[in-house]
Amino acid sequence: EPEVTQTPSHQVTQMGQEVILRCVPISNHLYFYWYRQILGQKVEFLVSFYNNEISEKSEIFDDQFSVERPDGSNFTLKIRSTKLEDSAMYFCASSDQGSGNTIYFGEGSWLTVV
């Protein structure tokens, strides 16, 4: 079964460093998402992306965050200058339609900021 793959599975970074989390969405999907889950808390929406542009973003997704689809297969989340409170599991997701269809999630990338 097709799946969303994410790398790295775990990354430890120093506060203030830039981090890039990578995702390969399911190949025929057109809509892409990033979510995060702080340890012990619920899953929070960060951003949705369609047709090479952001379609929706949350208040969490401030100027420190950016997303990019650099080629036909990858979808990245960049955090420019990490803070301690950015420590979380980051999930990439994709769907073949923006609404009405299943949204599939990857296994996540654990980010620990020290």
Added chain:
Amino acid sequence: SQQGEEDPQALSIQEGENATMNCSYKTSINNLQWYRQNSGRGLVHLILIRSNEREKHSGRLRVTLDTSKKSSSLLITASRAADTASYFCAWLGYGKLTFGQGTILTVHP
């Protein structure tokens, strides 16, 4: 706020029993999806129910949706120890999926 609630927050049952988890939301929705998460792992999609559907089945899972009450329930029948996980409802509205707080289900063998 667009947040909703899930109850119970935690549920502990014996293998073979049924587990029912409830979800409430506050906005208009296109559909509602249920996910499962094993500790520290990814979100596994279980079932999707559309706003014009009232009930849906998939194996041992039964989902109901009452849009007038803005609520949904997930029933797992004949539970197994392997069903131990966190279960989240997530509703799709306004172009994004919003998650509930989740229910931690523990099934004792």
